[in-house]
Ligand SMILES: Nc1ncnc2c1ncn2[C@@H]1O[C@H](COP(=O)(O)OP(=O)(O)O)[C@@H](O)[C@H]1O
């Protein structure tokens with residue numbers, strides 16, 4: 295058999311089938327669109343939540359180790375070098391007393407502006423300690439590194455040798471874990487629902503066309519010919535639905551966002567990635583759903 | 595062109611001379627067969643002590659044996675539930691026999707591989723009581739469908755379809771939809787669809803079951819004409835009037851057994867016209 299006409303037949307009859315059973319096609323298109331929309335929205339929301347938590351995490355993954363006054367620069371550098379080689383430490387930055395004062399008086403910094411100005415005027419000197427600012431790889435490293443540095447000789451001896459906050463870190467860690475698990479579960483659940491719905495709607499379409507399948511078998515069509523128009527039809531439904539769903543998501547994102555940025559702080563790259571994934575998922579789900587749906591009708 | 599039906603009748607088939615004179619007004623000839631001439635001694639259909647029991651335990655056929663030669667015209671008759679449709683279903687390998695052998699063109703269907711099934715079905719044309727036309731397709735599309743799904747690259751498809759619709763007398767209704775046709779016309783479309791492959795074997799399961807007597811007679815004449823042009827024809831029916839009129843070979847079934855197998859109206863002459 296000539297493959298080209300066969301291919302043309304498969305595509306043409308897939309499209310024809312869609313047109314001829316327009317009611318059912320539109321119904322399954324809408325169902326699949328809604329499901330993919332749900333899946334896409336779930337991905338976007340989970341991603342946004344993840345973003346927020348990540349920002350929090352990286353903000354919280356900084357540990358300030360205060361250094362006692364009059365410690366020699368050599369021993370600070372020595373400690374800096376030691377810490378920098380630790381696997382859970384991403385970067386170490388030394389902040390001297392002046393920088394600490396500047397940071398504290400900067401807008402959004404500690405609200406000590408007035409106090410500092412007052413101290414400087416009266417010649418009282420700078421009360422803020424220098425520090426080594428450790429940027430750690432993950433939030434869960436903060437607790438252990440905090441433990442480790444406390445025994446260092448050069449550390450500022452006082453009630454708060456580091457800026458570790460035992461109230462914030464473990465709680466944030468827990469939130470991140472919960473959000474990640476919930477996100478994975480949500481996307482998996484919506485994906486499973488999408489698969490079931492697509493399979494059901496394609497199976498309905500195959501059932502509606504069982505007479506056609508019967509005739510194809512009677513006149514001696516090969517299984518290939520019976521199966522592929524359905525699979526292509528399912529893929530078309532899946533892809534068109536995914537395009538609609540992606541367009542709605544992107545349109546909604548821009549509408550709810552401000553100006554040229556998407557809502558929920560979604561990056562354009564990520565949005566296009568989700569759109570592409572939806573289209574691939576639509577094609578795969580549609581094709582797979584059709585295959586499952588048509589298999590029963592194919593039994594001799 | 596010249597009608598070729600009569601010219602094709604070779605002496606071995608003189609027993610079919612009793613065919614009612616159809617005075618064919620159709621001039622388009624059906625080619626003999628797609629496979630070329632066959633030795634006429636080899637049967638085209640053989641049932642050899644065939645048993646068929648459905649999965650639910652219904653015994654439909656028991657020890658059914660008969661032989662059909664190329665270009666034969668055979669009625670399979672019997673009351674409802676006698677097993678007529680089961681014979682047809684075994685022939686198209688929609689069902690498999692539990693015992694015995696069903697041979698089509700020398701091929702044992704019990705050994706037929708699944709992937710060779712389409713090849714078997716293309717040798718056959720089949721029509722049913724309920725026509726099985728696709729309601730969303732026109733007459734022309736319904737017939738073309740059979741070619742498109744088996745050989746989409748086929749050239750001159752439209753011409754082939756038009757030619758076939760001419761044979762069944764529907765050349766002026768190409769663009770109608772099935773629900774715009776009478777029952778007889780719908781059955782003609784179904785016949786054209788079954789015929790468009792030029793099958794060597796033509797099967798009809800109660801083809802006149804939904805039709806009034808006059809229309810039925812037209813359909814039967816068409817089937818006789820198809821036979822005349824070279825196809826082997828098997829018709830399952832319980833329409834006694836038609837069977838009596840045609841004086842063709844009759845295989846009578848009852849409770850899944852062959853109770854009679856007679857040629858050319860013998861049973862009528864013997865005076866026991868009980869179907
Ligand atoms: N698919 C089936 N499943 C179970 N029993 C069947 C099936 N088809 C037919 N039968 C039984 O087999 C017998 C013969 O049926 P069938 O071949 O359809 O007879 P006919 O066509 O002469 O009316 C009947 O008793 C019928 O009930």
Ligand SMILES: [Mg+2]
Nearest residue numbers: 678679680800
């Ligand atoms: Mg029957």
